[in-house]
Amino acid sequence: MNDKLYIPNNFIEDVKSYLPSHLAIDDFIEYCKRPLRRSVRVNTLKMSVNDFKQSCLERGWTIAAIPWCEEGFWLERTAEEEQTLPIGNTDLHLSGCIYVQEASSMLPPMALREALSGNPKVVLDVAAAPGSKTTQLAALMDNQGLLIANEFSSSRVKVLAANLKRMGVVNTALSHFDGAIFGDYMSECFDEILLDAPCSGEGTVRKDEHALKNWSIESNIDIAAVQKQLIVSAFHALKPGGHLVYSTCTLTPIENQQVCQYLLDSFPGSVEIVSLHTLFEGAEKATTDEGYLHVWPQIFDSEGFFIAKFKKLERVENSNQKTKKGNFPFSPAPKKEKQFFDNLISNQFGLKSYSGNLYVRDKEVWLFPHEATELLEKIKYQRIGILVGTTHKNGIRLEHELATTFGHLATKNTYALSQSQAIEYFKGQDVTLEENTKNKGEVILTLCGAPIGLGKWQGHKIKNSLPRDLVQNGNLISWG
Template structure:
């Protein structure tokens, strides 16, 4: 049972709107949190993912604010504890995400025009739920900068970006308060899902409110004010800023928004969220923000506010030419003569993307070929980016070799050298095992093949006639990978 500080109870009681009962709120905080998942539209469709859950015997309830999200009814059988090892999750078809945390991206994209030149910033991105949701709903259009201050969380963020097939995302490891100065009026839309006290997470973290302290709330609020000002400075005039938290206190929510409005009274306007989804008015504040209490929609507590920066955007040229990287070069004519035909083997014509190819020096005298979006070189002149682009292949003395990231991210372009696996074989592939074929086959002319399951690329293997030699990177091996949800329910 959740431990809730009496100090918090007295604090929040003074702030609750009239239509929210303290007793109902506290009762909701003691109930287990409903599990929810989101379909990644870069890898599957909502109906296809729904079918997989229903086939396993689960009933699904739609999430009102997210067409591709749903709650999983566990009344007849619980979900597996290790659902992260389920094939559709490993393939990036679904993301395990709390329902209310799907709200900020919905607000960010509401009535927003998106194109290939759109620039997004997710200022506090790890573990990647909102970054991947944003890319999913925009179909990899434009450029997303996913920033994370915590170095320990960067690895998980990068893993989810690769798993979910994001082509257009650059990672940055920095304090979000730097963006206002380093990229003034650069981004078309910014999501600041701010670090917060986490009061709304008590249904999954029983200790979230056990040691609640108003001084911690006030300290966090000061950081949030600095972050929201930085985000606003980095936003283009005419752009959209969404501020969100998973906490309940006004100090970290309405008061932070008030600080922004008072700092820029002539430049910012609130975009009310009362029509964001059906029944949104149940959670709307007098300012037009969303304050979702756990007792309203039976989910985590969450706060969402949306703003527009007034004025007309004027595109600024970077201070230096945007055509150079310090550690990358353009491929030579000789390299291109090797690279383009190599990808033709897999049925992908790389020629139209030659201008986006770059060469990086790899280990042991290898050369790495990277596909880097057109918007990234200009951004690289303003910010130090930690990871960006898609690693396509390595060139060594034996010739080119396709890389795992190219397969998981761009594999939908490949039409040749494909071997479709069964559910059992796909599970064994993720367990790092070689796949033995029922009968020896004549290997294809090119032994490197793309293995797929349900037409979704898993990775690379070498066809040796009687088996497929597993080339899955060791760090991605999952010893307990499984294909059927019903067989692994707790």
């Protein structure tokens, strides 16, 4: 219990004015002071849920299923392991098999799960960093289609890109804009949209005891003005028949119900609410009269969260459409270069096919999602797809992301690292082999059954090819 948690009296009085009648303010305050349960999501791009359960059993980790996400689990480790080895330094995390993600934050992507099934979709994540929901969407899409992940903060774009690499995501394009531009530059381009809006963060006090330090209704109102711009822009960017999920990690109706009502009032007859009362068993406990999910900390012992889902019923004219200026810096890979790349990965790894189109820029070889083709000139991107190679005078040097995204398809030149070898690898050291090898060229390294990167066979060792920005320090993988 955190008795030092700062909860302003005027915030409590405000909460009392909209707290549902079946909930008690004393319970709300009590749960705000409780430590937040750790939760993780299995990254099914790299590991199955069953394999994760088996791995937890072998490690002595205690898990409990999160009811709204079949890939999500509350997780407990022993006090000794917690003290000795941060979960971010475990092999399951380093290999990208799990993402440490608060349980409530798994809800917004789950509201799109059904819509993402079937044919590949073009999806927008308006405010994507640090990447928990983006990587969850990519997994729900099975790395197919196109997922544009936008982030306004330049420093957070780097964190987002690093998480996409770790999780083996291949179908994503990154952009760095105020999310309000999408309605004008990409009108009706997206099948589905997630707007997890910047907010006052009232629901996050269980992990951030200073979340309410600068709280005021005036600040709520200012933030809501930005949210209204974002939700209108997102609706313009949505195709007719598509869905828009709006979410926040705050509690106030000013940033939640009132923003949703602004959307409904702005496009009468063109938008309808999709009720979330059947999203999962027990969802009705947090469902509002409108059909939104208003998750209070005491309902599911989680962070506070708000989720709303809308369907666009018809085309909506936008008189403010704009066109990007400037030339696109990539061009389709020449046939000769593409053939060389295809032969290289086939001969070295047995990779016979891959999804996407090869593009080049200077010496870089990139793999773009097929669905990106028609959207390449719409906006400027920070990056599209993955960097798979770099040309040099003797051919193409393969890059890290080729291994992390397609390594599971390799039929030869793969190597499963032991714990001690994995520690060497993630610390940027060459991997020591017990016996000399006659193998040549690149090798895809795996950990926990998941591909984590490239190395190069060199007799008694594997030369490390881990990018410098991914090198880790401190105690890794083993705690005993």
